[in-house]
Amino acid sequence: MAETQIRFGILGCADIARKVSRAITLAPNASLYAVGSRSIHKAARFASANGFPPSAKVYGSYEAVLDDPDVDAVYVPLPTSLHVRWAVLAAQKKKHLLLEKPVALNVSEFDTIIEACESNGVQFMDATMWMHHPRTAKMREFLSDSQRFGQLKSVHSCFTFCADPDFLKNDIRVKPDLDALGALGDIGWYCIRSILWVADFELPESVVALRGPVFNEAGVILSCGSSLHWEDGKVATFHCSFLSNLTMDVTAVGTKGTLHLHDFVIPFEESKASFSVATESGFTELVTGWAPLPSEHTVMTDLPQDALMVREFSRLVGGIKKSGLKPEKKWANLSRKTQLVLNAVKASIDKGFEPVKVVS
Amino acid sequence: MAETQIRFGILGCADIARKVSRAITLAPNASLYAVGSRSIHKAARFASANGFPPSAKVYGSYEAVLDDPDVDAVYVPLPTSLHVRWAVLAAQKKKHLLLEKPVALNVSEFDTIIEACESNGVQFMDATMWMHHPRTAKMREFLSDSQRFGQLKSVHSCFTFCADPDFLKNDIRVKPDLDALGALGDIGWYCIRSILWVADFELPESVVALRGPVFNEAGVILSCGSSLHWEDGKVATFHCSFLSNLTMDVTAVGTKGTLHLHDFVIPFEESKASFSVATESGFTELVTGWAPLPSEHTVMTDLPQDALMVREFSRLVGGIKKSGLKPEKKWANLSRKTQLVLNAVKASIDKGFEPVKVVS
Incomplete structure (x- = not known):
């Protein structure tokens, strides 16, 4: 049927x-x-x-x-x-x-x-x-595996791209009356979503924006970052910018494992996507190399x-x-959590980089 | 002769x-x-x-x-x-x-x-x-190339390893009378050195330690991080920990290029080491993938x-x-700069995560 x-x-x-x-x-x-x-x-x-x-x-x-x-x-x-x-x-x-x-x-x-x-x-x-790529589900299996990944300790996410002069002058994402959240709203959204995703959508207790965000003349954010802090000691950082070469990283580090990917928002290729994992990484005798080595996993997809x-x-x-x-x-809940953290980061910037509680 | x-x-x-x-x-x-x-x-x-x-x-x-x-x-x-x-x-x-x-x-x-x-x-x-691996010199060529990398905007460095119970109890690196700087001194050193190296040893203006460092009962740092800030707007973050799976990342993002490596302190293999670079990364039509793709470079070495x-x-x-x-x-100067930043991060932790100027 x-x-x-x-x-x-x-x-x-x-x-x-x-x-x-x-x-x-x-x-x-x-x-x-x-x-x-x-x-x-x-x-x-x-x-x-x-x-x-x-x-x-x-x-x-x-x-x-x-x-x-x-x-x-x-x-x-x-x-x-x-x-x-x-x-x-x-x-x-x-x-x-x-x-x-x-x-x-x-x-x-x-x-x-x-x-x-x-x-x-x-x-x-x-x-x-x-969120809908089969790679995402495959990575979740790794992050959920207490033997392969253990307990989450830290996350780093980075999404930047180098906007051209026309974008920086005319795009809606640099206009205070259209997309007032600028780079934080446009690409910081993905960084925050990826961090929350890694943390299985447990909200951080607080965020502290990094100093030195860049604004345009109208006060719209072109570049910023933040740290996120959980009650159990987990920590995350992210950096987003319209002013740097296209980069899309997520790194999640647990007590037992590490996940890396460099194309989390848009996979390098449409029909397949990869990520790298490592479990109980260590060194060879005399620290001449790593054993075991990280391994690369590729997930195919029929539909983009x-x-x-x-x-x-x-x-x-x-x-x-x-x-x-x-x-x-479910989907509205994930959106709301992302927006909550995003606005906490914005509030921290507005308050001179003070910690801001994330209150659901 | x-x-x-x-x-x-x-x-x-x-x-x-x-x-x-x-x-x-x-x-x-x-x-x-x-x-x-x-x-x-x-x-x-x-x-x-x-x-x-x-x-x-x-x-x-x-x-x-x-x-x-x-x-x-x-x-x-x-x-x-x-x-x-x-x-x-x-x-x-x-x-x-x-x-x-x-x-x-x-x-x-x-x-x-x-x-x-x-x-x-x-x-x-x-x-x-x-610092002495030929890969390091090769990566420097990339970072110094205004056409391939452009102007440095951000750096992230991470060095963690999962210390075993014996280490956490007995190693000199967790003893306040022996290595009082703990994880910051032992592995944060490498993070800071890598960030300074990427920045061609231009000192940051200030550092702000990330909240939530972990200490042992004797007050020695087991896990911490910081952001580093330069006058021209460059920003860096690092995370170091004795409590997470072995991870060794450096990511440097410039206006035109991106550098990634995941084994910066100890290469995965002794006789060769790789890194990934991308220049003027962008998307295919309809953003179905990346063009150009990042490329991997491998540097062989006869001597470790x-x-x-x-x-x-x-x-x-x-x-x-x-x-x-x-x-x-030269070498004493590089050591001194690393130590300066390291102590500024320690001072920021001690001062409740306030910004600390890096004064040479």
């Missing part, structure tokens, strides 16, 4: 929507159904350039997408400052919600979004694609991680639509 | 002295000549177990090694608290000095050592072996890094002995 096809509407023609349109096409249980832009011409161009079927609806507003009764779900890649308005309206119109990160400017706004999703019975998921994300989201939506299941709250 | 053979005396029978004895044997311009221990039996056992020639001198005290006129240079792997006493005495006895790290408990003690070396015309070098260290030290000593050259001050 063919799977339920979830019909997607897309709000806006952001660059990332091109990638997600392809992912919707690739996912076996989803299809491109509508796109809306403030300019209907732009929407039409987007639809024709991104594999929308000839029957797809092209709208000159976001509202029109939400008013289309045949749209099951919307993907919202709008600037962060617009999330609360459009996400809430989408939920009210009973559209299931795949929302770009950062999910909101702050936790209070995000709670408004989640309340709207819950009261309208719609599924929420943020678009953190790497973004299509797997769309497939999982659509599966949940299908369960609600066809079988009357309740929305899965 | 055969190279000048530098005759080494070793003070004490520390475990690390076994490795360095082998290195002295391997270096073409050095030879094992004497070993002294508070127990002459222990010294004799050490000499016979570690390749000393039958003619080697075995002494029942450190003084006796220093009093032997045929000893050119001494390797001093004694506990840190004994460094100033024995290093100064060695210099006064005109013995060139290869000193284990951390070089001293603080900069003031180290300055006493250096003054003794300078006034007695002896060569100083600390035993940070990886410890023997290369001994060879370089002995070359400098030979120049002083045979050609009347002045001692090379």
